[in-house]
Amino acid sequence: MFEKLKSGFKTFVTKIKTKELNEENLAEPLEELKISLVKNDVAYFVADKIGDLVKEKLLGSRITRGSKVDTFLKGVIRDTIKEILDESRPFDILERVREKAEDDEPYIMVFLGVNGTGKTTTIAKLANYFKKNKISSVIAASDTFRAGSIEQLEKHARKVGVRVIKHEYKSDPSSVAWDAIAHAQARHVRVVLVDTAGRQVMDTNLMREMKKIVDVTEPDLVVYVGDALAGNDVVTQVQKFSDYVPINASILTKIDADASGGGALSVSFITKKPIIFVGTGQGYNDIAPFNVEWFLKKIVDF
Numbered sequence: 001m002f003e004k005l006k007s008g009f010k011t012f013v014t015k016i017k018t019k020e021l022n023e024e025n026l027a028e029p030l031e032e033l034k035i036s037l038v039k040n041d042v043a044y045f046v047a048d049k050i051g052d053l054v055k056e057k058l059l060g061s062r063i064t065r066g067s068k069v070d071t072f073l074k075g076v077i078r079d080t081i082k083e084i085l086d087e088s089r090p091f092d093i094l095e096r097v098r099e100k101a102e103d104d105e106p107y108i109m110v111f112l113g114v115n116g117t118g119k120t121t122t123i124a125k126l127a128n129y130f131k132k133n134k135i136s137s138v139i140a141a142s143d144t145f146r147a148g149s150i151e152q153l154e155k156h157a158r159k160v161g162v163r164v165i166k167h168e169y170k171s172d173p174s175s176v177a178w179d180a181i182a183h184a185q186a187r188h189v190r191v192v193l194v195d196t197a198g199r200q201v202m203d204t205n206l207m208r209e210m211k212k213i214v215d216v217t218e219p220d221l222v223v224y225v226g227d228a229l230a231g232n233d234v235v236t237q238v239q240k241f242s243d244y245v246p247i248n249a250s251i252l253t254k255i256d257a258d259a260s261g262g263g264a265l266s267v268s269f270i271t272k273k274p275i276i277f278v279g280t281g282q283g284y285n286d287i288a289p290f291n292v293e294w295f296l297k298k299i300v301d302f
């Protein structure tokens, strides 16, 4: 995962051999770096921003005599990525859940996204993750739209060992979510995970339905689930979904199959909201909390 993004940074570092850096000798390597970022799903203006930050940092400091050029360059890249991912946005889901639990209220999460991004699988993974952390959860089968969705969700839930609250197909997804919340409140279940149907932005009926789910449930967290393989499109999708509901966080799935890796940078920078988890495979344990150090290890560790 992320090999291509890493190789773009690596090429940049190997290209620069001198300690005497100036506008002139940086121009070409920087241009190449930007091109490689854009080719690997970093949105154009985010790539530009990265280029500017790297340049500013390189020109603004001197490489001391004893230090190696490549170590210095890697440090600059790390600092730049940290700035783009904005470390001021760390997010600890377990802590948030525990805070609500102190008031004996469930932590409500609604998962949204276009078709097939991995919402239902991610919910099963998170139910499993909470279970491992001794936190109870219940899932609302609020995708009452797609044929087979409820059975698919029940199958996952059975394997993970969590309860699903469901109604009939075609019933109102908000009312399913509402029942799941009532269930959680009555039984002191700590998290409600609301599965919703995949939808396209052009489908205004489904988009309005989504808004209703969020209005009715008043979730603690609205999570956009994006498929890393969709690259730059994920950014466009999140932005369009945000026209209807406030998105508080993202989860990027299928990063195990994503050699480019730029999506994470773009989504985080453009939404100004944290990426809280990444999906790393199809199994229930294939989910990892996303944080800056973890990401840096993948892309600047060469």
Ligand SMILES: Nc1nc2c(ncn2[C@@H]2O[C@H](COP(=O)(O)OP(=O)(O)OP(=O)(O)O)[C@@H](O)[C@H]2O)c(=O)[nH]1
Pocket (backbone or CB within 6 Å): 113, 114, 115, 116, 117, 118, 119, 120, 121, 122, 143, 146, 149, 196, 197, 198, 199, 253, 254, 255, 256, 257, 278, 279, 280, 281, 282, 286
């Ligand atoms: N490799 C890989 N596959 C994943 C990951 N997450 C989900 N998938 C696969 O993606 C496919 C779609 O997953 P679903 O969870 O059904 O997606 P969805 O968003 O609920 O789909 P709809 O409800 O139809 O919109 C399944 O085959 C999953 O196994 C991941 O992190 N890595």
Ligand SMILES: [Mg+2]
Pocket (backbone or CB within 6 Å): 119, 120, 121, 143, 149, 195, 196, 197, 198
């Ligand atoms: Mg689904």
